[in-house]
Amino acid sequence: MILLERLAPELLTAAPLLVMRHVSKRYGPVVALEDVSATVWPGEVLGIVGESGSGKSTLLRMMNLEDTPDAGDYTLALPEVPGNLFALDRFARRQLCARRIGIVYQNPHQGLLMGHSSSGNVAERLLMAGERRFATLRARARDALDVSEFPLNRMDDPPRLLSGGMQQRVQLAKAIALEPALLLLDEPTTGLDVSVQALVLDTLKRLQRDRAITMVIVSHDLGVIRTMADRVMVMRRGRVVEEGLVDQVFQDPQHPYTQELVHAKL
Amino acid sequence: MSPPYSTLANLTRPWAAFSYGFLDPSAKREMRRKMIKAIAVPGCQMPYASREVPIARGWGTGGLQVTLTLIKPASVVKVIDQGADDSVNAASIRRFLARVSGAAETWDTLAATIVQSRHRIPEERLRDDQVLVLQVPNPEPLRPVQPNMSIARQMHADADYGRLWLVLYEQMVRSGRIMQGAAYPALVNGRHVMTPSPIPRWDVPKLNMARHLTLLSAGREKRLYAVPPFTKVEPLVFSDVPYKVEDHASLTCYRSGLRGVFMNEIPQAAGGSLHEASDSHLGIKAIRRAEGEAVEIGPLWYRDGEFRG
Numbered sequence: 001m002i003l004l005e006r007l008a009p010e011l012l013t014a015a016p017l018l019v020m021r022h023v024s025k026r027y028g029p030v031v032a033l034e035d036v037s038a039t040v041w042p043g044e045v046l047g048i049v050g051e052s053g054s055g056k057s058t059l060l061r062m063m064n065l066e067d068t069p070d071a072g073d074y075t076l077a078l079p080e081v082p083g084n085l086f087a088l089d090r091f092a093r094r095q096l097c098a099r100r101i102g103i104v105y106q107n108p109h110q111g112l113l114m115g116h117s118s119s120g121n122v123a124e125r126l127l128m129a130g131e132r133r134f135a136t137l138r139a140r141a142r143d144a145l146d147v148s149e150f151p152l153n154r155m156d157d158p159p160r161l162l163s164g165g166m167q168q169r170v171q172l173a174k175a176i177a178l179e180p181a182l183l184l185l186d187e188p189t190t191g192l193d194v195s196v197q198a199l200v201l202d203t204l205k206r207l208q209r210d211r212a213i214t215m216v217i218v219s220h221d222l223g224v225i226r227t228m229a230d231r232v233m234v235m236r237r238g239r240v241v242e243e244g245l246v247d248q249v250f251q252d253p254q255h256p257y258t259q260e261l262v263h264a265k266l
Numbered sequence: 267m268s269p270p271y272s273t274l275a276n277l278t279r280p281w282a283a284f285s286y287g288f289l290d291p292s293a294k295r296e297m298r299r300k301m302i303k304a305i306a307v308p309g310c311q312m313p314y315a316s317r318e319v320p321i322a323r324g325w326g327t328g329g330l331q332v333t334l335t336l337i338k339p340a341s342v343v344k345v346i347d348q349g350a351d352d353s354v355n356a357a358s359i360r361r362f363l364a365r366v367s368g369a370a371e372t373w374d375t376l377a378a379t380i381v382q383s384r385h386r387i388p389e390e391r392l393r394d395d396q397v398l399v400l401q402v403p404n405p406e407p408l409r410p411v412q413p414n415m416s417i418a419r420q421m422h423a424d425a426d427y428g429r430l431w432l433v434l435y436e437q438m439v440r441s442g443r444i445m446q447g448a449a450y451p452a453l454v455n456g457r458h459v460m461t462p463s464p465i466p467r468w469d470v471p472k473l474n475m476a477r478h479l480t481l482l483s484a485g486r487e488k489r490l491y492a493v494p495p496f497t498k499v500e501p502l503v504f505s506d507v508p509y510k511v512e513d514h515a516s517l518t519c520y521r522s523g524l525r526g527v528f529m530n531e532i533p534q535a536a537g538g539s540l541h542e543a544s545d546s547h548l549g550i551k552a553i554r555r556a557e558g559e560a561v562e563i564g565p566l567w568y569r570d571g572e573f574r575g
Contacts, residue, residue: 094426138439
């Protein structure tokens with residue numbers, strides 16, 4: 001749907017936002033990623049599917065600069081960081097992640113400070129970027145939570161007292177508080193029940209439509225990818241086995257593994 | 267048998283003290299080196315060995331080791347505990363210092379060359395020939411937000427102090443004002459955040475661009491840091507919520523009649539409470555002056571509850 005709304009030539013001529021080339025990573029004898037390349041255009045949603053251990057989360061961690069690969073390079077089309085992002089030092093990396101990349105983890109414990117208030121969690125992101133006015137922090141935390149459709153009467157409760165769906169909304173608010181250039185979603189709805197899952201996906205979808213945020217979404221749930229993504233990458237054993245438009249890949253899978261995956265779902 | 271033959275006793279020199287000030291020379295040397303490092307990087311915590319001293323850990327061993335290293339027979343020491351010179355802990359530390367080094371004891375801030383303190387900085391302004399030694403129970407300002415000390419050290423290296431404002435943010439949200447009373451975190455020299463030891467908010471501005479050297483030492487945690495003279499010490503604040511010291515300007519000491527200094531509240535059996543000056547010797551001097559004695563009171567940091575710098 002999103003794709004149809006955009007003019008085809010625009011998509012073809014625009015420069016990609018994210019380019020990752022020939023990324024490989026091994027953990028000892030385990031091959032996590034083998035020569036993976038990915039490109040994401042501005043305003044696009046890229047889905048990554050694959051079985052557990054296929055390297056999709058590792059790839060997302062690389063995109064969030066949490067880990068460095070053995071080989072390969074990674075660029076984002078942002079004025080402040082022209083070169084290979086893997087070559088940045090710790091400090092520049094942290095600054096870039098805080099200001100330009102938002103991430104929602106599958107496990108809220110990874111992305112949130114469970115003992116601090118929800119609005120404080122969102123404010124922390126703004127504090128990392130150097131905001132030091134209390135009134136601004138408060139207002140922007142409230143706005144971000146509101147956009148994520150978080151019930152504002154609970155904005156000062158700590159996440160450990162919230163339901164799973166609400167915790168994901170806090171993570172989302174934190175991720176979008178600084179209007180990032182890139183939003184990474186690591187299994188954002190896994191572990192939620194189906195109705196809450198639908199609501200969270202609704203929010204994500206609306207956000208994407210309103211703000212045209214570039215997203216990379218990792219999931220093993222083909223339904224989620226089908227709803228959210230424009231393009232999909234299928235991964236297996238650290239390699240990309242198939243890549244293409246979502247409809248095309250799911251309707252007419254070429255690779256035997258993708259065929260198996262699509263049929264298993266159906 | 268009788269001399270001349272050699273015994274161990276007549277081969278060695280007669281016994282004399284090897285060192286003074288309780289610590290042996292190698293311990294003092296390590297302390298000196300660490301103190302110089304700490305002064306070179308204001309506010310940065312330096313690890314040190316923290317020797318055994320004859321008081322219990324947590325009772326001021328860190329401050330005591332620094333004082334024992336700095337002390338000379340010509341020194342004059344003042345030791346205060348919560349502003350008082352006569353509390354048991356202050357008195358026994360001061361007596362110990364005098365006994366092992368031959369230094370003179372005093373209660374008077376103006377006469378002291380070394381002031382070792384717990385929880386307070388004297389109300390009379392310190393001079394550039396004085397050294398303030400503060401006892402620190404917990405030297406790590408990041409501990410409330412990061413229990414893992416290895417990561418906390420990385421955060422110091424990255425100057426990643428956003429989470430300290432998160433604590434202040436939550437205090438503002440919960441209570442409408444900043445509730446941090448003692449050990450208010452402060453940015454030293456624009457780089458390292460330190461905890462100024464559990465001194466009240468009232469005392470933190472006294473460290474900013476001060477004429478005296480401040481050494482802060484935690485014996486149990488084995489960390490030492492310093493605020494050199496004329497160094498910026500800025501308490502962490504939001505730019506739209508100004509830093510406020512305790513509102514003690516309107517209180518009067520019921521014993522000495524002093525006003526505009528930090529007060530201790532003394533609850534009364536009949537309800538209500540009285541206040542007395544926390545800096546006990548300043549109170550004593552004020553009383554003696556009122557009785558007609560010629561007592562010198564130095565210039566104060568605060569006038570009418572306003573910091574004068």
